[in-house]
Amino acid sequence: MTSTSIGCLIRDLRVALSWSQGRLADELCRVSGHSTATREDVSRWERGKRTPGPYWLAHLATVLEVPLHVLEDAKMDRRTFVTSLAATAVAPVVTADLIREGFDAALHGGPDTEAWLDRLARYGADYMTAGAAQIQQRVAHDLVVIQQQLESPVMWGVAAKLMTLFAKTFPGADGAKAVTWYRRAAIAADRSEDNETRVWVRGRAAIALGYEGAALPVADLFAEQATQIEDKPSIGRLNAVMGKAHVAALRGDDNRATELLYEGKRLFDRAGSDDVASSDYAVPFWRMNVFMSLLLARHGAERNAIVARETAMEYLPATLPRFRTHLEMHHGLMMVRSGDRKGGVAYAEEALNALPPEKHSLTLRMLLGEIRDS
Incomplete structure (x- = not known):
C-alpha cells in the first residue's frame, strides 16, 4: 500500500x-492545542499527496476514535501485509513444530483448496463452543501456513475469513489487535x-x-x-445492519x-x-434474537427485550451454554437500565460465574464491564 491507503482510511x-x-x-x-491543522492539510x-507524521497520526487516532496502531498499520505495503501475518500470529504459539510447518508449506505446498474450505467450516462450528484461547492458537497456526499459499483469489478469501476469526479472539477494546486484524481481513477479502x-x-x-x-x-465504517458493496440480501449484510443498529443504540440515537x-x-x-445451525457463518432465528435482545436492552425497550430474550432461550441449542449466559447478562443490563444497578450487576456476575471458566469469552467479559459501567 501507499500513503493513499492511510488517506482512504482517514x-x-x-x-x-x-x-x-x-x-x-x-x-x-x-486536541493538539495548536491551530496549525487546516482543511487543506486534511485534503x-x-x-x-502528503502522509501525516507521527505527531499528527497520534492526534488523528484520538479524534477519529481509533487506536494509533490502526493508522500506522494502514501505511504498510503489500509485502509488509503478507509477512506481518506471521509476525503477529506466531507470537502466542512459538514452537518448533509451528516454524517447521510454515517452512514445509513454503517448500512443498500446504493443504489444497478443498481442505482449507473444510477447515473453515469446522472453525465455523468450533467457534460457537470452544474458548477464545484455543481458537486463537489454532487459527494462528493456520495463518502461518496459509500465507505461503496466497496465490489465488479463493485462497485470499479463505485467509480473509481466518483473519476475521482471529480478530474475534481479541477484545474489541484492544483495538491495536482486534481492529487491525479486521482491517487486514477486509483487505484480504477484497483480493x-x-x-x-x-x-x-x-x-x-x-x-x-x-x-x-x-x-x-470503525464498526460503523465496516x-x-x-x-455499499452490493444490495443483495445476505448474512454479511444482515450482520452489518445489526452492527450499525448497536452503534446507534450505544450513541443514544x-x-x-x-x-x-x-x-x-x-x-x-x-x-x-433456515435451521438452528451452530456455525459462526449462520444467523438462525435464535441468534437473530440474541442480537435483538442486547440491542433492545441497550435501547431501554424492556418489554420487547424480554420477548427477544425468551424467544432466543426457547430456540437456543442446548449445546451452546455460552450464548445462554449472554442472554442472562442481557437481563442484568436491562435491570441496570431500569434503575436496579446493584441487582443487575449481581445478576450478570452470577450468570457469568455459573459458566465454566473455559467457556468464558472476551465478549462476555466486555459485556460485564458495560453492565458495571452503566
Whole structure:
C-alpha cells in the first residue's frame, strides 16, 4: 500500500463521523492545542499527496476514535501485509513444530483448496463452543501456513475469513489487535474478488464490534462499506445492519437504532438461516434474537427485550451454554437500565460465574464491564 491507503482510511473514518474536512481540522487543532491543522492539510492526506507524521497520526487516532496502531498499520505495503501475518500470529504459539510447518508449506505446498474450505467450516462450528484461547492458537497456526499459499483469489478469501476469526479472539477494546486484524481481513477479502466474502468479512467485523460496544466509528465504517458493496440480501449484510443498529443504540440515537432494527428484521426474513445451525457463518432465528435482545436492552425497550430474550432461550441449542449466559447478562443490563444497578450487576456476575471458566469469552467479559459501567 501507499500513503493513499492511510488517506482512504482517514477519509472513511471522517465520513463515518459525518464530519467535513474542515471539522476534522478543527478537532485536530482542539486536541493538539495548536491551530496549525487546516482543511487543506486534511485534503492532502486523504488524496495521498502528503502522509501525516507521527505527531499528527497520534492526534488523528484520538479524534477519529481509533487506536494509533490502526493508522500506522494502514501505511504498510503489500509485502509488509503478507509477512506481518506471521509476525503477529506466531507470537502466542512459538514452537518448533509451528516454524517447521510454515517452512514445509513454503517448500512443498500446504493443504489444497478443498481442505482449507473444510477447515473453515469446522472453525465455523468450533467457534460457537470452544474458548477464545484455543481458537486463537489454532487459527494462528493456520495463518502461518496459509500465507505461503496466497496465490489465488479463493485462497485470499479463505485467509480473509481466518483473519476475521482471529480478530474475534481479541477484545474489541484492544483495538491495536482486534481492529487491525479486521482491517487486514477486509483487505484480504477484497483480493478474493468475491463480493459475498467482502460483505461477510465487513459485516462480521461490524456486528462483533457493535455487539461488544468497541471502536464504534470503525464498526460503523465496516457496516457502511459492507452495505455499499452490493444490495443483495445476505448474512454479511444482515450482520452489518445489526452492527450499525448497536452503534446507534450505544450513541443514544434510539430512532436510528429502531429504524435499523426493522431493516435487520426484513433482511433476516430474506437471508437468515433456515435451521438452528451452530456455525459462526449462520444467523438462525435464535441468534437473530440474541442480537435483538442486547440491542433492545441497550435501547431501554424492556418489554420487547424480554420477548427477544425468551424467544432466543426457547430456540437456543442446548449445546451452546455460552450464548445462554449472554442472554442472562442481557437481563442484568436491562435491570441496570431500569434503575436496579446493584441487582443487575449481581445478576450478570452470577450468570457469568455459573459458566465454566473455559467457556468464558472476551465478549462476555466486555459485556460485564458495560453492565458495571452503566
